[in-house]
Amino acid sequence: MNNEKRGNFLKKLxxxxxxxxxxxxxxxxxxxxxxxxWENGYSFPTDPEALTKLSNIxxxxxxxxxxxxxxxxxxxxxxxxxxxxxxxxxxxxxKFLKRSIAISIIIFLVIIIVLLLxxxxxxxxxxxxxxxxxxNSENIDVIEGSLLISNKINILEINKIETQREIDYIxxxxxxxxxxxxxxxxxxxxxxxxxxKGSMEYNLKSILPSNTYIEVLYxxxxxxxxxxxxxxxxxxxxxxxxxxxxxxEKNIINNSNLFILEEHGFTKEKDYLIKKINNIEIYxxxxxxxxxxxxDSKIEKISxxxxxxxxxxxxxxxxxxxxKQIIEKENIDCDNEKCDTEEDYYKYLxxxxxxxxx
Numbered sequence: 001m002n003n004e005k006r007g008n009f010l011k012k013l014x015x016x017x018x019x020x021x022x023x024x025x026x027x028x029x030x031x032x033x034x035x036x037x038w039e040n041g042y043s044f045p046t047d048p049e050a051l052t053k054l055s056n057i058x059x060x061x062x063x064x065x066x067x068x069x070x071x072x073x074x075x076x077x078x079x080x081x082x083x084x085x086x087x088x089x090x091x092x093x094x095k096f097l098k099r100s101i102a103i104s105i106i107i108f109l110v111i112i113i114v115l116l117l118x119x120x121x122x123x124x125x126x127x128x129x130x131x132x133x134x135x136n137s138e139n140i141d142v143i144e145g146s147l148l149i150s151n152k153i154n155i156l157e158i159n160k161i162e163t164q165r166e167i168d169y170i171x172x173x174x175x176x177x178x179x180x181x182x183x184x185x186x187x188x189x190x191x192x193x194x195x196x197k198g199s200m201e202y203n204l205k206s207i208l209p210s211n212t213y214i215e216v217l218y219x220x221x222x223x224x225x226x227x228x229x230x231x232x233x234x235x236x237x238x239x240x241x242x243x244x245x246x247x248x249e250k251n252i253i254n255n256s257n258l259f260i261l262e263e264h265g266f267t268k269e270k271d272y273l274i275k276k277i278n279n280i281e282i283y284x285x286x287x288x289x290x291x292x293x294x295x296d297s298k299i300e301k302i303s304x305x306x307x308x309x310x311x312x313x314x315x316x317x318x319x320x321x322x323x324k325q326i327i328e329k330e331n332i333d334c335d336n337e338k339c340d341t342e343e344d345y346y347k348y349l350x351x352x353x354x355x356x357x358x
Contacts, residue, residue: 165220
């Protein structure tokens with residue numbers, strides 16, 4: 001394209017109308033500097049609106065402006081050819097621009113995907129693993145706990161062991177080929193252990209591939225060792241979330257039965273439900289009911305795990321705990337029938353347990 005020829009023609013047209021570059025620029029909303037560049041062949045407008053205004057001002061066709069001369073019988077075909085060349089050039093430029101943009105977007109998306117996959121496989125995949133810890137024996141009905149392993153923090157929780165026998169001491173350990181490695185030890189209580197990244201104080205990650213046990217020492221001098229089951233509950237090792245199985249869906253639906261307790265007078269606190277009847281308080285923790293009766297210096301606790309038929313009765317008086325275990329299959333609703341005796345409360349715990357598990 002001959003911008004110099006167009007520029008000379010534009011200059012000729014402007015002078016024929018006795019217009020300065022500034023005056024022409026004001027008519028078509030461009031600066032005088034733009035007009036100067038066009039007339040000197042450095043560039044030329046492609047804006048259809050600007051070309052239309054120039055055509056109207058100078059009373060020539062857009063084709064003549066783009067060709068750089070008045071149309072006559074000698075150049076008529078050349079003007080048509082010039083317009084076709086301009087159209088083809090503009091079309092190819094737009095096509096190239098669209099293709100370049102598309103390629104750039106594809107490259108950008110590929111880089112983002114590769115980057116995200118790199119981050120996922122190096123820093124996120126398998127970062128969080130959750131396990132359920134369970135165990136039981138002839139004397140111990142339920143041992144419950146959980147283990148969380150992540151890249152930032154590891155958490156071990158073991159609930160207080162419920163048994164009819166008085167426990168003096170417990171050891172939680174891993175059995176290796178050469179030695180038993182103790183994770184923690186102490187009195188029978190709820191244990192919550194945190195291990196932050198970089199710490200090897202407990203080495204909780206070593207629990208997973210090993211045989212894990214709890215040794216229980218009773219106050220009568222006897223002891224027993226219980227092998228614990230560690231069941232994987234969750235691990236983020238999949239890019240796409242799996243569909244919930246019918247069994248898992250059933251368990252989720254069963255959890256909604258907790259609302260039944262609210263209908264029976266329980267109110268929700270931070271991490272438990274509570275109900276008061278006369279001088280007693282009834283608590284529901286995760287899978288566990290507990291009745292607390294306070295009388296002066298004596299405290300009675302009656303507890304039951306919903307997955308167990310065993311009921312634990314603790315009497316705490318002068319810092320001394322007396323435990324006894326009772327298995328009671330009968331049920332009674334203390335809301336509809338008055339509960340006075342220990343047996344009534346045992347039956348009531350069975351009633352509540354059946355209420356949310358049936």
